[in-house]
Amino acid sequence: MLGRLDWSAIPLHEPLPLAAAGGVGLAVAASLFWITKRGHWGYLWREWITSVDHKRIGVLYCILALLMLIRGLVDAVMMRTHQAVAVGDAQGYLPPDHYDQIFSAHGTIMIFFGAMPFIVGLMNFAVPLQIGARDVAFPTLNAASFWLTASGALLVNVSLVIGEFARTGWLPYAPLSETSYSPGVGVDYYLWAIQIAGVGTLLSGVNLVTTIVKLRAPGMTMLRLPMFCWTSLGANLLIVAAFPILTATVTMLTFDRYLGFHFFTNEAGGNPMMFVNMIWAWGHPEVYILILPAFGIFSEIFSTFSGKPLFGYRSMVAATMFIVVVSFTVWLHHFFTMGAGADVNAAFGIATSIIAVGTGVKIFNWIFTMYGGSVRFETPMLWSMAFLITFVVGGMTGVLLAVPPADFVLHNSMFLVAHFHNVIVGGVVFGVIAGYTYWFPKAFGFRLDERWGKIAFWFHMIGFTAVFVPMYWLGLEGMTRRLQHVYDAGWTPFLYVMAAGVLASVAGTAALIMQLAVSIRDRRDERLRDDLGDPWDGRTLEWGLPSPPPFFNFAQLPDVSGEEAYWSIKRKAIEQGELPEEPDYDMIEMPRPTPTGIFVAFFSTLIGFACIWHIWWLVMVSGAGVYLAFVGYAWRDVHERDVSVDEVRRADQAARAPRAAALARLVKEGRT
Amino acid sequence: MSAVPTPRRSEWAGPPAKDIVTAYGFWMFLIGDVIMFASFFAGYAVLAGGRAGGPGPADIIELPNVAVQTLCLLTSTLTCALAGVMAERRRMAWTQLWLLATGLLGVIFLALEIREFSHLIERGATPQRSAFLSGFFMLVGCHGVHVVAGILWLGTMMAQVAVRGPKAYVQRRLSAFMLYWHALDIVWVGLFSIVYIWGSIT
Numbered sequence: 078m079l080g081r082l083d084w085s086a087i088p089l090h091e092p093l094p095l096a097a098a099g100g101v102g103l104a105v106a107a108s109l110f111w112i113t114k115r116g117h118w119g120y121l122w123r124e125w126i127t128s129v130d131h132k133r134i135g136v137l138y139c140i141l142a143l144l145m146l147i148r149g150l151v152d153a154v155m156m157r158t159h160q161a162v163a164v165g166d167a168q169g170y171l172p173p174d175h176y177d178q179i180f181s182a183h184g185t186i187m188i189f190f191g192a193m194p195f196i197v198g199l200m201n202f203a204v205p206l207q208i209g210a211r212d213v214a215f216p217t218l219n220a221a222s223f224w225l226t227a228s229g230a231l232l233v234n235v236s237l238v239i240g241e242f243a244r245t246g247w248l249p250y251a252p253l254s255e256t257s258y259s260p261g262v263g264v265d266y267y268l269w270a271i272q273i274a275g276v277g278t279l280l281s282g283v284n285l286v287t288t289i290v291k292l293r294a295p296g297m298t299m300l301r302l303p304m305f306c307w308t309s310l311g312a313n314l315l316i317v318a319a320f321p322i323l324t325a326t327v328t329m330l331t332f333d334r335y336l337g338f339h340f341f342t343n344e345a346g347g348n349p350m351m352f353v354n355m356i357w358a359w360g361h362p363e364v365y366i367l368i369l370p371a372f373g374i375f376s377e378i379f380s381t382f383s384g385k386p387l388f389g390y391r392s393m394v395a396a397t398m399f400i401v402v403v404s405f406t407v408w409l410h411h412f413f414t415m416g417a418g419a420d421v422n423a424a425f426g427i428a429t430s431i432i433a434v435g436t437g438v439k440i441f442n443w444i445f446t447m448y449g450g451s452v453r454f455e456t457p458m459l460w461s462m463a464f465l466i467t468f469v470v471g472g473m474t475g476v477l478l479a480v481p482p483a484d485f486v487l488h489n490s491m492f493l494v495a496h497f498h499n500v501i502v503g504g505v506v507f508g509v510i511a512g513y514t515y516w517f518p519k520a521f522g523f524r525l526d527e528r529w530g531k532i533a534f535w536f537h538m539i540g541f542t543a544v545f546v547p548m549y550w551l552g553l554e555g556m557t558r559r560l561q562h563v564y565d566a567g568w569t570p571f572l573y574v575m576a577a578g579v580l581a582s583v584a585g586t587a588a589l590i591m592q593l594a595v596s597i598r599d600r601r602d603e604r605l606r607d608d609l610g611d612p613w614d615g616r617t618l619e620w621g622l623p624s625p626p627p628f629f630n631f632a633q634l635p636d637v638s639g640e641e642a643y644w645s646i647k648r649k650a651i652e653q654g655e656l657p658e659e660p661d662y663d664m665i666e667m668p669r670p671t672p673t674g675i676f677v678a679f680f681s682t683l684i685g686f687a688c689i690w691h692i693w694w695l696v697m698v699s700g701a702g703v704y705l706a707f708v709g710y711a712w713r714d715v716h717e718r719d720v721s722v723d724e725v726r727r728a729d730q731a732a733r734a735p736r737a738a739a740l741a742r743l744v745k746e747g748r749t
Numbered sequence: 750m751s752a753v754p755t756p757r758r759s760e761w762a763g764p765p766a767k768d769i770v771t772a773y774g775f776w777m778f779l780i781g782d783v784i785m786f787a788s789f790f791a792g793y794a795v796l797a798g799g800r801a802g803g804p805g806p807a808d809i810i811e812l813p814n815v816a817v818q819t820l821c822l823l824t825s826t827l828t829c830a831l832a833g834v835m836a837e838r839r840r841m842a843w844t845q846l847w848l849l850a851t852g853l854l855g856v857i858f859l860a861l862e863i864r865e866f867s868h869l870i871e872r873g874a875t876p877q878r879s880a881f882l883s884g885f886f887m888l889v890g891c892h893g894v895h896v897v898a899g900i901l902w903l904g905t906m907m908a909q910v911a912v913r914g915p916k917a918y919v920q921r922r923l924s925a926f927m928l929y930w931h932a933l934d935i936v937w938v939g940l941f942s943i944v945y946i947w948g949s950i951t
Contacts, residue, residue: 214770279781287774295763321781325788329887338876338883339799340792346799346880355788634763708905716918 080691081262086240091175097151098238127670129216130628131205134223136520138198139513141227145190146506148234150586152183154579157544161576165566176561177244178263182233184247185267188363189274190230192501195509196370197226197281200309203516204285206619206626207303209294209635209642212668214287217710220674222281228682229274235686236266243267246559248360249330251341251352256334262689264334269685272327275320277678282316285309294618296637300394303617303641304380304387307394308373311401312366318405319362326355335688350415357408365404367501369397371508372439375461378511379443381613382458383450386641389442396435396442403432413484422481429479433472440469455613456530460511463538467503471496474549492552495545502541510589518607522624523600529592536585543578547571608735616644623732629667629720632729633660654744656737662725666717676706768921775925779932782895786936789888790943799880806948809874809885811865815945818861819937825854826934833927839915844923845907851930852903855896862893885944892940895933902926 088094112118125133155171156179163169171179205213213219236242243263245254254264289310293302302310329340330352339347380387387393409417409425443465452458474496478484487493518524551571556563563572599605611620618635619626621643639645650656680702687695764770797806832847866886869875876886906919906926913919 210764214774280778283774283777283781286777287770291770291773292764293761296760298761317777317781318784321785322788325785325792328891329792332876332883332887336876338887339801339880340796340883340887342880345801345878346796347883348795348799348880351792351795355792704901711905711909711922714913 078692080687080693082239082690082692086262086690087238088241093175094237101234123670126675127220127672129212129220129668129670129674131201131213131216131219132520132626132628132630134219135198135200135202137223138194138201138226141223141230142191142193142195142198142509145186145194145230147586149183149187149191150582152179152186154583155179156183157572157576157579160560160563161569161572163561164563164569164572168562171561173561174244177559178242180559181243181246181263181267182236185243185271186230186233188247188367188501189271190226190233192367192505192509193274193278194226194230195513196312196367196505197222197278199374199509199512199516200285200312200370201281202520203512203619204306204309205288205292206519206622206630207306207617208289208292208297209618209631209637210288210292211630211634211665213284214292215284216668217671217673218280219284220671221677222277222284222674224674224678225277225280225681226274228678228685229270229277231682232266232270232273232685232689236263240266240689248356250356251330251333251349252343252347254330254334255342257342264330265689268327268331268334269689272324272331273678273681273685275323275327278316279320279324282313282320285313286317289313294631294634294637296635297642298637300391301637301640301642303373304376304390304393305370305373305617308369308376308397311397312369315362315366315369315401315404319359319366322355323359323363326352326359329355350412353412353415354408357411358405360411361408362404364497364501365400367505368508369400371464371505371512372397374508374512374515375443375464376439376446377617378457378461378515379446381515381615382453382455382461383447384453384614385446385450386616386644387442388445388448389438390640392438393442396438400432400435403428403435407432410479410484413481414488419481426479426481426484430476433476433479436468436472440465456525456527456534457511457515457613459531459534460507460514463534464503464507464511467499467507467541471499471503474499487552489557490552491548491556491558494558495548495552498545498548502545515613516619518612519610519619519622519624519626521600522607523596523605524607524612526592526596526599526605529588529595533585533588533592536581536588540578540580540582540585543581544575545578547574547578609739610732610736611647616641618642621646623735627728627732629665629725629728632662632725632732650736650740651743651748654740656733656740659729659733662722662729664722665720665725667720669713669716669718671710671713673706673710676709677703680706768917768924771921772924772928775928779928782932783936786888786891786939789884789891790939793884793888793944796880796884801879801881803879803882804872804874805881806885806944806951809869809872809882810945810949811868812945812949814861814865815941818858819941821854821858821861822934822937825851825858826931828854829927829930833923836910836915836920836923841910841915845910848903848907848910852900852907855900855903859893859896859900862889866890888944889940892933892936895936899926899930899933902929 112121125137128134156176159169159171159176163171169176201213201219205211233242240262243249243254243259243266245259245264245267249259249264249267252258289302289306329338332338333340333342333347339345341347341349341352343349376387376393407425407429409415409421410429413422413426443461474492478487478493478496514525514530548571551568554565554568556565556568596605607624610623610626612624613620618637621635622630635642635646646657680699683699684696684703687693687699828847828850832844832851835841835843835847869882874882876883903926906922909919909922
């Protein structure tokens with residue numbers, strides 16, 4: 078009846094996961110109780126769970142990402158504190174079996190369920206607004222993509238209490254991940270979580286590419302697209318081109334494990350190195366999928382907070398597309414030690430060094446954007462400026478590792494771990510936090526508190542430096558990665574500094590949570606409220622909308638006549654001292670909400686869970702459920718709802734009023 | 750030649766009609782799907798030599814069977830296209846008829862594939878036997894699963910055409926289905942050449 082699932086799957090003898098799960102369970106129960114008590118279920122169902130509005134879905138992605146980033150941070154705290162007390166004779170507090178699960182879960186969660194959803198969420202939120210569209214190309218598919226990502230995250234977290242997680246690292250290298258060496262359900266949890274979330278990501282990539290290429294407002298030619306849209310286009314093209322490779326690779330490993338196929342096994346002609354090649358043929362583009370949108374966020378922020386157009390816009394576009402293409406030619410640098418020979422290694426080493434040129438162009442463009450501008454040091458800008466420094470350091474160490482002879486010495490060491498955290502934390506995470514602070518007022522109508530934001534920034538900066546600078550050093554000293562026990566007592570001081578650093582990062586994260594709480598409390602305060610919809614003196618179309626924008630975004634699709642679409646409209650209005658005339662409002666058709674997304678994801682979660690535990694009848698039933706959810710959606714006859722002219726006019730006039738008032742103030746002060 | 754200047758306002762007039770957006774999105778999806786097949790092709794090519802003393806391509810291929818399969822699938826592409834032409838002319842009875850023919854040809858194709866697989870398994874040439882056979886079954890089987898999904902989609906579409914008639918959204922879905930079915934054909938051409946023809950001559 079329940080396949081392989083029985084009571085032995087619950088880790089009753091291990092207090093740590095049970096306590097954690099109990100805590101999470103209590104928090105979930107408390108939230109559910111609160112929602113029920115306040116009667117919010119109807120609102121949640123109508124406005125969020127079944128919503129197909131790209132802004133809502135973007136926010137949901139970001140909430141999922143924030144939760145998972147915190148979950149991944151807990152793993153990081155455990156690793157750093159454990160290593161600090163597991164030197165020499167001391168054994169630390171985590172048995173090897175548990176420690177291996179923690180570093181595997183840390184990497185999996187941070188990349189797939191922290192960084193990825195955050196990036197996808199910000200793209201979802203901002204791209205349609207920036208290109209002047211009312212939604213993405215396929216809104217229901219978009220909802221399904223989000224819920225499928227959430228499914229994957231749920232499965233990974235279920236593994237905490239039911240069964241175990243993989244002990245094979247964030248990429249389950251074969252043959253270690255084959256049944257002969259990993260007989261438990263850990264790798265299966267990994268495979269199904271990644272497979273389901275991966276499909277969600279692929280569909281989201283298809284959706285956003287179509288949106289950017291086809292749904293741009295009149296006059297928004299490709300070379301007038303804001304930089305963030307260009308980098309999003311690059312990232313989503315990479316998703317469409319790279320994620321299917323992940324799907325295929327995960328499928329092969331799944332068949333090896335479930336049906337005894339021989340893709341990656343040691344015996345019967347299988348080829349374990351093929352796994353490493355295939356997973357990195359996806360994996361290297363993946364790091365650019367993460368970093369390109371972050372580059373876009375920084376571009377928007379540098380330009381906005383310097384009060385200048387982005388320096389070298391076209392070279393930036395070229396550099397982005399250059400990176401998109403070249404990112405597919407460097408994957409072998411992840412395993413120079415495979416033994417492919419000097420010529421192959423040299424070719425990939427050179428390609429890897431060349432890809433840094435594209436990023437170098439960008440770094441100089443950002444610096445020149447600030448040069449001569451009136452720079453404002455608000456929190457989004459602080460994160461961006463810190464990124465410039467951390468990313469240059471991370472990039473340099475990357476180029477160092479790209480030299481095959483150096484890589485033979487440094488591979489699999491803490492130097493490598495420091496390098497990729499340097500670029501992923503210092504690039505992607507700084508980027509998404511900057512983007513979160515930057516677009517938060519657009520999503521909710523009030524800004525985040527600056528004081529707590531700066532406290533968070535400095536704590537994170539100290540924590541980041543204290544963790545990763547010693548890590549480089551330890552790597553050079555010869556410390557390998559993923560050590561459950563550290564044999565050289567001479568490294569203890571470094572391990573202590575790193576443990577202290579991770580605690581500073583915890584303090585920084587606490588400050589971010591505090592910032593959110595304080596800002597929600599003071600949201601009506603003059604200091605935080607955003608009546609105008611343009612809190613940062615922005616330059617792209619989203620800042621021409623009220624905060625939060627109406628669900629249809631634009632009362633009338635904008636007619637774009639140059640780069641920095643909103644900046645020119647704004648300058649013109651200020652020069653003339655009046656807003657452009659009210660347009661002739663038209664009726665708007667918007668997609669109707671539908672629970673298809675969450676239904677599909679619900680059954681997909683069940684399919685994943687049932688496959689992990691070999692509960693085959695449940696797989697069948699849930700498969701039928703997915704099919705019926707599709708048919709139910711396909712059978713709707715009315716796909717859109719009409720927004721009446723009156724409703725559009727009312728919303729637009731309400732948005733124009735504060736702008737008109739602000740203009741009148743400027744006229745009175747004689748500043749037009 | 751004529752000296753009519755191109756208007757500068759040929760820039761970008763805004764979003765095109767919905768059927769164009771849908772078709773574009775579906776093309777993007779198909780590109781992804783083809784890349785997934787490419788990965789399986791690559792896997793097959795890498796593992797083709799890993800026979801572990803078991804049968805090789807020449808030992809397992811039954812060309813007559815595959816020839817009939819190919820004939821079915823190529824013909825089904827024709828019937829699928831005819832269904833599209835009829836749908837465009839809003840002759841829904843003919844559309845249904847050609848869709849039905851497409852589905853039947855798909856079912857015959859699948860039956861032949863199942864026959865091929867069961868013959869192999871009877872002879873001990875199972876995917877567990879060697880890496881080469883794993884790659885073979887995965888590549889051909891993945892195409893087969895796509896055909897199964899296509900037939901399921903086709904049946905659902907036929908029901909929808911019967912109930913809803915030639916509505917705009919039904920037409921859009923039909924055209925997406927046709928892209929999908931043609932893509933399966935293209936993948937089969939690759940399979941036929943690389944796995945079967947190349948396999949039977951080496």
